[in-house]
Amino acid sequence: MPEFQTSPGMRDILPPESARWRRFVDVFAQVVEGAGYGQVISPLLEDLGVFQRIGDATDVVTKEMYDFVDKGGRHIALRPELTASVCRAFVQHRPATPWKVWYTGSQFRYEKPQRGRYRQFDQVGIEVLGADDPNLDVEIIALGWEFYRALGLQKVRLLLNSLGEPADRAAYVDALKAYFEANLDALSDESKITLQKNPLRVLDSKRPQDAALVAGAPKIAQFYSEGAAAHFAAVQAGLTSLGIPFTVDTKLVRGLDYYRHTTFEYQGLTLDSAQNALGGGGRYDGLVESLGGPATAGIGFALGLDRTLLACDDEGVFAPPATDVSVFVVDTTGGAEALAITTALRAVGVSADRAYENRSMKSQMKAADRSGAAYAVIIGSNEVEAGVAVVRPLRAERTVNPDGTDGDGTQSTVPRSDLIDHLKKAIS
RNA sequence: GUGGCCGUAGCUCAGCUGGUAGAGCAUCAGUUUGUGGUACUGAGGGUCGCGGGUUCGAAACCCGUCGGUCACCCCA
Structure with missing residues (x-):
């Protein structure tokens, strides 16, 4: 604790x-x-x-x-x-x-x-x-x-x-008070105290002992x-x-x-x-x-x-809303690319998140999955060198290569300069 | 404010009549030195709410206290 x-x-x-x-x-x-x-x-x-x-x-x-x-x-x-x-x-x-x-x-x-x-x-x-x-x-x-x-x-x-x-209410309160006082013996101890403070509230009693008495009490409608x-x-x-x-x-x-x-x-x-x-x-x-x-x-x-x-x-209604982000940027080159891309995406209204502390790609992909993002943007040394980025849909069906290993799915490679526009279109 | 029940890892809980703590989930990592969702392996993480007492020894028993929960009360 x-x-x-x-x-x-x-x-x-x-x-x-x-x-x-x-x-x-x-x-x-x-x-x-x-x-x-x-x-x-x-x-x-x-x-x-x-x-x-x-x-x-x-x-x-x-x-x-x-x-x-x-x-x-x-x-x-x-x-x-x-x-x-x-x-x-x-x-x-x-x-x-x-x-x-x-x-x-x-x-x-x-x-x-x-x-x-x-x-x-x-x-x-x-x-x-x-x-x-x-x-x-x-x-x-x-x-x-x-x-x-x-x-x-x-x-x-x-x-x-x-x-x-107010006058009706006052008259009713008097009548209630008289009624309960006439039947004081049957009333629970707690209700006796309530009666002194506010007779109306005795009607609220949830104690079984009071139920019959409350049921037989005068009704407000008469007043x-x-x-x-x-x-x-x-x-x-x-x-x-x-x-x-x-x-x-x-x-x-x-x-x-x-x-x-x-x-x-x-x-x-x-x-x-x-x-x-x-x-x-x-x-x-x-x-x-x-x-x-x-x-x-x-x-x-x-x-x-x-x-x-x-x-x-x-x-089962009105559940907590998903706080998913649209794009998750995976950057294994140190994080500077992720910083630049997430900032650029947010500037054009696309929600984006990323991982920190330069974790492994697998770890970052897990984080991408958990984020609920529709797309992962993957930047490694190859991409930086080629001036491109890999865009991988995270919600698409997984694909399998002929040899049984995981395929690249429907992921695509887009030029770094087109990335933001590409994602903005993909999200909408 | 009064009474019942409860209080063990981040979460949900197990721990038999007292012998100094476990599981699942979660987290992190590995299997796969550039790819998530599945599977397997491993790791980290707990002064057993807190204080006192009984005992050779207490998470377990007793007392107190704090917190939660349920009922009364009150009220949304």
Whole structure:
């Protein structure tokens, strides 16, 4: 074991996996930019208060934040999520509404690491501030859905719920609290604690002991105001009109306190239940106001990279891209030719690699094979003398000489002066 | 934060009831002194996560610790 390793919950993303991460973001950007969303890049660090406005009943804020006092005496936190940062940016810059933005980046939560759950984790997401239209809820949910399709994922389930207006939600919370308190004996000890902090969250309990009680709990639908019911109905109608299947799950309350009205979650059906939430979001009218801005409607979602990629692995889609180079230069004369040729190839847009340390031709040919290159350029003393280069296709069928030894295949000899043009044509 | 399981070469793992470490893959080289993908041969590479204890002797047993994993919790 080396002396230094990554901190718990932190990891290195190495090639070729790192290329897949970048492509993941590219695919996401393509989907959402096609719908008018622009990227917002916000700081990793924010004033602690920005995140405290998320709510004091959520562990993300109360227990899991990385925070510290900087050299200027400011109380700073590493962002545990991005929605609050986006809202803060909105309040600070006051862009025209509806403000449609997307983002990607790392977030930090001090949790016990597990597969699909890291202390530094990456998400992509979108937010729209300043529009209360149920059509927007549908657009957002549909974009997430479309993104999963773009990756190739099939086994994703969309769960949908509405928490109603703030007053509806408050009334429901009271009713839930009364219900659970009346049945306190049947509740697990853990849920008793949860009940004190946030009765809604008891609905999330995965303990078998709580299952029956949770099933018999009051349903949010009974508490919807007329407006909330109409909004939710419009969202469902919209999704249906787009042919997006969904399941209404009245137990879907989501973690962060700021949600109201529409909430939704995308579940990966191939993943274990503890980590099956690929992404989720909802409406959070009121968050901008709590950060000192005007009353502003907001809605968005965030999707976890790690879990989504785990789901991709399970479904055998969106594999890490090949990092193959087009041409590999084998030079047994010391390496200067390889330097010149690779540089010239790259200058005309042909990707090229080479071996180093003047290894044997066989060794260099092996490296050429591993590089995934379509062609090897071979330069030895004979070629230098004759002013030519051998171009050998690496993916062609192997040929055999009459005496049974390996043939030269379809390799050809081209004048050194024509080499770059020759290869450029061959690649295209 | 709580609990279960795990921690041996770069990777995946074997190592029986304690006698100072092995395989496959990968890497490098040779068989082929100018030609890859196959085959064969060989080489390098490990304070057996770390610390302490038991023992004549520990990779193996005990304790602690760190890390991973799974469940709870939380959430993406």
